[in-house]
Amino acid sequence: MINLAPYTPTNAGMLSQAAWRVGNNSLSGYLGGKQHGGYFCEQLERIIEEKLKVRHAIVVNSATTGLLAACAVAGCVPGSMVHSTAYTMSGTAAPAGLLGAKFQWNDIEDKTFNMDGVISLKKGDIVIATSIFGHPANLHQLRNQSDLCGAIMIEDAAQSIMAMELGRYAGTVGHMGILSFNVHKHIHGGEGGAVLTNDDGFAYLLREFRNHGELSHGSFGLNLRMTEITAAIISEQFVKVENYVASRRELAEFFNECFKPYSDQVSIPHVRETCTHSYYVYALKFKDRKKITPLLRKHGIPIYDGYVNPLYNLPAFKSRTIVSTKCPVLERVDKELAFIEICGINPIQAQRIQIREVIDEVLGSNQNERKILPVREKDTSEGQGAI
Numbered sequence: 001m002i003n004l005a006p007y008t009p010t011n012a013g014m015l016s017q018a019a020w021r022v023g024n025n026s027l028s029g030y031l032g033g034k035q036h037g038g039y040f041c042e043q044l045e046r047i048i049e050e051k052l053k054v055r056h057a058i059v060v061n062s063a064t065t066g067l068l069a070a071c072a073v074a075g076c077v078p079g080s081m082v083h084s085t086a087y088t089m090s091g092t093a094a095p096a097g098l099l100g101a102k103f104q105w106n107d108i109e110d111k112t113f114n115m116d117g118v119i120s121l122k123k124g125d126i127v128i129a130t131s132i133f134g135h136p137a138n139l140h141q142l143r144n145q146s147d148l149c150g151a152i153m154i155e156d157a158a159q160s161i162m163a164m165e166l167g168r169y170a171g172t173v174g175h176m177g178i179l180s181f182n183v184h185k186h187i188h189g190g191e192g193g194a195v196l197t198n199d200d201g202f203a204y205l206l207r208e209f210r211n212h213g214e215l216s217h218g219s220f221g222l223n224l225r226m227t228e229i230t231a232a233i234i235s236e237q238f239v240k241v242e243n244y245v246a247s248r249r250e251l252a253e254f255f256n257e258c259f260k261p262y263s264d265q266v267s268i269p270h271v272r273e274t275c276t277h278s279y280y281v282y283a284l285k286f287k288d289r290k291k292i293t294p295l296l297r298k299h300g301i302p303i304y305d306g307y308v309n310p311l312y313n314l315p316a317f318k319s320r321t322i323v324s325t326k327c328p329v330l331e332r333v334d335k336e337l338a339f340i341e342i343c344g345i346n347p348i349q350a351q352r353i354q355i356r357e358v359i360d361e362v363l364g365s366n367q368n369e370r371k372i373l374p375v376r377e378k379d380t381s382e383g384q385g386a387i
Helices: 012-023 039-052 063-073 090-098 139-149 200-209 228-238 241-262 289-298 328-336 349-371
Strands: 056-060 081-085 102-106 126-130 152-156 176-180 193-197 282-286 303-305 337-340
Touching: 012 228, 039 056, 039 193, 039 228, 056 063, 056 200, 063 090, 063 126, 063 152, 063 176, 063 193, 063 200, 081 090, 090 102, 090 126, 126 139, 139 152, 193 200, 228 241, 241 282, 241 349, 282 289, 282 328, 289 303, 289 337, 289 349, 328 337
Parallel strands: 081 102, 081 126, 126 152, 152 176
Antiparallel strands: 056 193, 176 193, 282 337, 303 337
8 A cells, every 4th residue: 555645735834934924913904895904815816916917816715605706796696597517516506506596517528528618608698617627628718608698707717726728827717717725726725715807897896795795885795705814824825836736747747657558548637739737636537447446546546436426416406407418428428537636645756656566567467458369269069050
């Protein structure tokens, strides 16, 4: 067994430094109905805006509440039509569901596992595009379709921080985009999120919604504020976010080299020419998953079969799916896909050697078996008649 070292973007020194810095400032700085507040919250917003080249970053207490705010200011009300992928965490769509939306689930691509880029929209619809596993969805294509039809596009970029399509960062192409700083992401503060937008109007409404908007604007809002200590911890990491993502890309390349010799049995992650991948997880497709992945797990490779139960199968979403959903690519891919949580492990060199040996042993043995043709037994039935 391989007892893999964990990946963590934080350390005791960083946490102590953040606590010390916050202890010498106000713990909040917010007032009811006030758009801005919190020294470290505002500092983190400026860092995100600079790094991702986006006009506005609004930090919140989770990516899910960020999606709730984005859906609310996008005009999501009972009966609104939301187009999304069913191959994503329930938190992607649950906020729209809480606001009363109905869903049209779109099938996914075979190689990137993101929702198909061609969808049928009408004015007032909402598109929630998840960039799954760290690879950007068809962001520009979906944005162009949304603009042509008068729809609003929200990106769920929780898994794809610093990933790019056509030179723009995931989370900044749609009308609004969401980042996550949950505990198992590239960088984290235990919890936390941010909403990104280049639209001044949406930014104003988002800031109102996260801080009791009814006190100043007249529309309802909630307390979705990020705490100062969380903002200070994330700020310490975000200034070096490129380094954290680079370390995950390097680990993904190591796994590429391990699995490439067995392309007859497994497909490594695909990256479109116009994109970069940030590798939240390392997702593979196996021709014989039932045989291979149990053996990898037995020898200590932390690989998981499938991803999530498609959302259209969950009771909460069944009554909200207004069109009979057929996602044949999703159904097939889910039987082939397995993934390694790259943002959960950080193997040292000795462990990498063990990992490579295990992969060679398991897939190499299976490859040799596949090459051995069965011996055809001599036909002795000739001339004996039917039995």
